[in-house]
Amino acid sequence: MNQRTDTPARPPAGTDSAEDRLHSIRVPMETLEALAQELEGQPEALLELLRRLEHLHRSIQDGPFRSSLPSDRNQLFRLLEEMESSGGWPYIPRLQLRTFMGLLPRDQTMPTSPRTSTVPGR
Secondary structure, three states, rough: OOOOOOOOOOOOOOOOOOHHHHHHHHHHHHHHHHHHHHHHHHHHHHHHHHHHHHHHHHHHHHHHHHHHOOHHHHHHHHHHHHHHHOOOOOOOOOOOOHHHHHOOOOOOOOOOOOOOOOOOOO
C-alpha cells in the first residue's frame, strides 16, 4: 500500500476551517487574473468581467455577509475594530470620467455635442 506523503492529509468534509476554505479559492482567483491578462486590449470584455466581479461582491455582501453580522452591539464593535485593523471594508473603486480623460493624448480634442456646440456670430 503506497500512500502519497507529499500532500497533507485533509480533514473530513465539513470540518475544514474558514481559512482552509478561503485558501481553496486561490486557483479560481489565479484563473480570473489570467483571464484578465488574456483580455488585455479588449475593454468591453474587461468591463464585463469587472461587472461580474462587482455582482459577486454585492451578492456576498448582501447575502451571507449581512446575515452573518452579529446582533450584539459588543460583538459588532469587535468586528468593526477587526475590520479597521485588517484593512477596512473591501471596496471596488470605479474609474472616474476624469481618469478616462487623463488617458487621452493631450493634443486630442473631444467632439462637441450638438446641444453644447455654439455657432459663431449668434
